[in-house]
Amino acid sequence: MKSYIDEELEETKKNSRRKVVFALLAIILAVGIPISYVVYTHFYSMNHLPEGKWIQSSSSPNQQYKLNIYRVKKGRATGSYSVRGELTNVSTGKQRNIYWGYKEYDAQVKWKDNHHVSINNKVLDVRTDTYDWRRE
Structure with missing residues (x-):
């Protein structure tokens, strides 16, 4: 009985760790992609140069x-x-x-x-x- 409870507890810990990792990954992507786009278009792209x-x-x-x-x-x-x-x-x-x-x-x-x-x-x-x- 104790072994079953320990296995269930370990599985719950793994699932919560996975959720945290995926949530952090989602946040990093949600913030990183727009920031990368803005940096590229304003500092490296020739499509957004000032007119002059x-x-x-x-x-x-x-x-x-x-x-x-x-x-x-x-x-x-x-x-x-x-x-x-x-x-x-x-x-x-x-x-x-x-x-x-x-x-x-x-x-x-x-x-x-x-x-x-x-x-x-x-x-x-x-x-x-x-x-x-x-x-x-």
Whole structure:
């Protein structure tokens, strides 16, 4: 009889431990996933960059792409300027950021060919490449 009670007590302890572990895991996931998403979108994603002030545009030699360059001022007196390059596919109208340079005031843009552009001496294939100073 005593052995049965001991086994039942051990099983109850195991079940309560499992419940505590699963509850802690659920809390960690419920808090960790949203925090990870916010950190990624605000500090690593190029989809949420500040807009800035337009400074120039440049089209690819075949007119398939248009690159708009924006100057972004972050902070007040002590903040530095940044340059953002937004590429538009003229045929589809789809836009995406391909360039994010920190401590830059202007951009020197030169198209190498129909698919390669140099922005401040960084050559990008506009079909696939991006430049983000935060990832250097």
